[in-house]
Amino acid sequence: MKMSSRGLDSTTDSTSQFATIEKTEPSKRYTPPWTKPYIIGIGGFSGSGKTSISQKIILELNQPWTVLLLCDNFYKALTEEERKLALASQYDFDCPAAMDLELLVEKLDSLKRGKKTEIQIYSFSEHNRTEKLFTIYGANVIILEGIMALYDQRLLDMMDIKVFVDTDLDVCLARRLTRDILYRGRDLVGALQQWERFVKPNAVKHIYPTIRNADLVIPRGLDNTTAIDLLIQHVKKQLAVKSKLHIQRLEALGHNFQFNVQSCKNLHILPSTPHTRGIHSIILSKKTERTDFIFYFDRMSNLLIEMALDTLTNYTSVDIRCIKDYTYKGLKQTLEVIAVSVIRSGDCFMNSMKKSIPDIPIGKLLIQSDASTGEPHLHTESLPKREHLAKYILLDAQMIGGAGAIMAIQVLIDHKVKQEDIILVCYLLSEIAMRRLFRVFPEITVVVGKLSNSEEVDTTYNMEGFKDSDWPFLNRFIDSLYFGTD
Structure with a gap:
């Protein structure tokens, strides 16, 4: 008897570019x-x-x-x-x-x-x-x-x-x-x-x-x-x-890739104000009780989701009739908005998402890493049916290496969603994960609460000096504390 199998093909290089992203070598397609x-x-x-x-x-x-x-x-x-x-x-x-x-x-x-x-x-x-x-x-x-x-x-x-x-x-x-x-x-x-x-x-x-x-x-x-x-x-x-x-x-994906955070128009970092820094301090403190953690993470979620909704541009003018027949020119969103949660980290955003858009269709993706190899695997996908074009808000509270989010975005693309119609909302995002994301999907929009640095600290958006190797950006804890499973 004989036994043989074909080898894996090498990855096909992609030449797609986005205005604010420079490449030192051809981009690798995921x-x-x-x-x-x-x-x-x-x-x-x-x-x-x-x-x-x-x-x-x-x-x-x-x-x-x-x-x-x-x-x-x-x-x-x-x-x-x-x-x-x-x-x-x-x-x-x-x-x-x-x-x-x-x-x-x-x-x-x-x-x-x-x-x-x-x-x-x-x-x-x-x-x-x-x-x-x-x-x-x-x-x-x-x-x-x-x-x-x-x-x-x-x-x-x-x-x-x-x-x-x-x-x-x-x-x-x-x-x-x-x-x-x-x-x-x-x-x-x-x-x-x-x-x-x-x-x-x-x-x-x-x-x-x-x-x-x-x-x-x-x-x-x-x-x-x-x-x-x-x-x-x-x-x-x-x-x-x-x-x-x-x-x-x-x-x-994250190596040998030059990326300018300041000039990237489709990366939105939550502004550092006394208000937002105070919320970060409560969420990241080990002394915070679970009830307070949930309350303040919901507040942070509200800010991030509102920031994501502000990136929507598909509006049309409508005449709004008020009391006593007063009218004015208003705006109406022309595309349906769909939320997709990466279980279970993304579920931390659900309370705030439903408060922002009560009747929003919600999809679920279960992506887990193999315990022995670390390879991400898609276990479940459930996406709402759509008749027309839509904007997708992908929710993932914490991204360490970015593998799960990259796979989640690929699932949406496989379901005929365009990159420019995807808005990724994340609370904690490491620089290496961000580099991998934009290398593969340069046209998506990313809204992030706190971005760390892999090497040199950029205090214009990272006043705390967080590094990728710091505990909050190296350990998944948001969903465990939010749902009380830790």
């Missing part, structure tokens, strides 16, 4: 993990144990962003005549012509490019596609499983490793009968007729030759624990390499 997912193709006879092996891989990888994509959902929609034949077990589902390979290639290509993709569910009892859809987004590992998984060259070209499950046809028949009768509403006679007429001949003619396309052949299916363990170890090794490369690229 590449989230789901734009280069690791794709595993698992083919073999019907009933060979492909699904069981796929589930075993998912269980052992133990990652919520692993997706099982079944070829069974890509059978062609049947005409009424074909459907009658299928219900009578007289329709051939096991030849390549029965499957919509064009659609399968299209969907896998969409997933490989990191796009949000909808898959239509196929019903084997009705022998037709249903109205049910399941949506895939943010998958780091994709397992394509089905009898035709290794058949089309276009699919093979997208795979990182190709596996053929080679099981004796008599064993496959026994498994298929159990599955079809118990789970797919077939009768014994019809299932046997279909096996003899279509399944077995096509297995020999079309399926078995695809073994030549496999990097790894697993005889005896799920019983071959040695081969399955080797496969899982190989996949874990490749994912570890991919994870390490992702972290290295994130860390490199």
